[in-house]
Amino acid sequence: MPSDLNDPDVRPLWQALADRLARGEAPATIKTVTAVLNPTGHAMITGWLAHGPSPSRRPLKTGPNGTTVPVSRLLTALGHTYQDLPDLVESTGLAIPPTGQDRRTAHHLRTTIDTYAEQALPDTPLLTTRLRSYGISAATLTERRHLIDALARARSLLPLPRPVHLARLAHHCTGDPHYFDLTGGPGALLVLLTRDLLHAAPPDTPAAERALLAQVGITAERLSQTVLVLNLRAAGSGPTDRALNLAHDDRRPHHLTLYDLTSHPPRLATDQVLLAVENPSLIDEALERHVKKPIACTSGSLTAVDHVLLNLARDSGVPITYAGDLDTWGHDVARIVSSRYTATITGMDHVIHRTALDAEPPWAFATPPSTDTSAGRRQAHANAPAENRALARIYQENPAILDLLLGQSADDPLPRPRQPAVAPASDPPQEHELSNGP
Structure with missing residues (x-):
């Protein structure tokens, strides 16, 4: 690997790559990178590409925004793979903010949990839209799956053939009789699920909310209130x-x-x-x-x-x-x-x-x-x-x-x-x- 990676004339190349990685782009998706290079930097990169394991003398394209460098050719010339790209950039003295990896991780978690919800809760657009609006992280992934599973179990039972108290349904779906309490959180999502099933307008009072649940066989607080x-x-x-x-x-x-x-x-x-x-x-x-x-x-x-x-x-x-x-x-x-x-x-x-x-x-x-x-x-x-x-x-x-x-x-x-x-x-x-x- 060349010893002049830290030369200030090629630093714009590494900075451009660091910026792309910091935006959350996966290394393997970065096919080319454009950097503003001076003649010395341009010549150094051309030399790396010409004397690497798979030499290439094709000239680099330079336009009004800078010189475009093919990343795959660059990594091959330097003896690296895409997997090494973050470490290679940081070895030049540039720090890649953790937001890059965080964003990639968050995007993966978001895609994973949204797909999971759509498969577990089909034909529930109001509910799945609300679930997508919630943040997700590695720390909350298990809890979110538990929530989706609980709602999916409820969906598989509704409408009930006879009235069942909300606490009994919650206990059946989660083991916790208070899980679907109508104080927000999962209880509010159960109401959204009911609206999806009935194609109903949003309830505008607590009484309307409970009347909506009653239409699918769920009784809530009818004796305690x-x-x-x-x-x-x-x-x-x-x-x-x-x-x-x-x-x-x-x-x-x-x-x-x-x-x-x-x-x-x-x-x-x-x-x-x-x-x-x-x-x-x-x-x-x-x-x-x-x-x-x-x-x-x-x-x-x-x-x-x-x-x-x-x-x-x-x-x-x-x-x-x-x-x-x-x-x-x-x-x-x-x-x-x-x-x-x-x-x-x-x-x-x-x-x-x-x-x-x-x-x-x-x-x-x-x-x-x-x-x-x-x-x-x-x-x-x-x-x-x-x-x-x-x-x-x-x-x-x-x-x-x-x-x-x-x-x-x-x-x-x-x-x-x-x-x-x-x-x-x-x-x-x-x-x-x-x-x-x-």
Whole structure:
């Protein structure tokens, strides 16, 4: 091998090869390389090619971008093969960034796993497209194969001949009953698989997501998800209707499951107005105040069972009023209920904010927001403007809010504050207000 490989006159050749390798090109695919050479460098390379094991006197082609060197001839002349090319380039003092090999490895992994997914999950374009969007590495290859295998096992079984709980399907496919939990990750991919099988549009609520799975025989959270109701009457004769009316007659709260509302949906009486509230403590207080109006509790968020009940009430012609906590989170939920279920929003306007402030105990505003046990509420509180944070953390347990929604209590053992709380110096921004109507 010539001893002048490190000569500065031929360095442009090695640099051009290093650049190609760094871009991730496999050595054997680099047939020619173009470099800007001075006359000395051009003459040196011509000499290598002319005096190598397989000498060639064909002149090198030079164009406006430089001189084109046939890599195979060059390697043969120097006594090397394509496999040696990276080491040969680095022996001249040039470092090839690891990105070159990394890219080749990543391309190989990507091709391998994409082919594997397409073969295991045919005719599932939504699912395979989503899988292709995920990064892949040697460290995650085994996990990705496990995911694809689990989805493929599920696909081979769907649609199921009878309902099977999501946890049972997950256990059968992976050994882990929580693998397909509907909290994102594999659970979301199972929903995509179901959409592919049914050619369905994307579900826009948790309830629609579970209804989609039910079409292929998968039941999810239909017993564990419940909505607490009080004084709600039904006009039908089904099992859920009877359970609601029995609870109504006994004046006791009742937990409606997702199963009740989807497998045996009640026909709600239309001569009532359903008050939906955010916190279960309001139903507890309603019991003590002997409230007779129908109330349902969303427990701070809109889960699948909440969406199903509100949708059922809207479709049955039962008017809905909604009241949530007076904070950013509560207003966001109220907007959803108002727009989707034509609910009238009550107890959440600017006037109520002011009234509720006067009913708050003075020490309430000294409580740091970090003591709030809800991560979502802490974030909502942190995002609120500084001058509006007092308003952003008034909850439905506020006595003025309770009186508005449930009526006053003559025997309330908790005394009202003797001095009104100090209101913020400036009015809250308009985006934190919600009108008292849909």
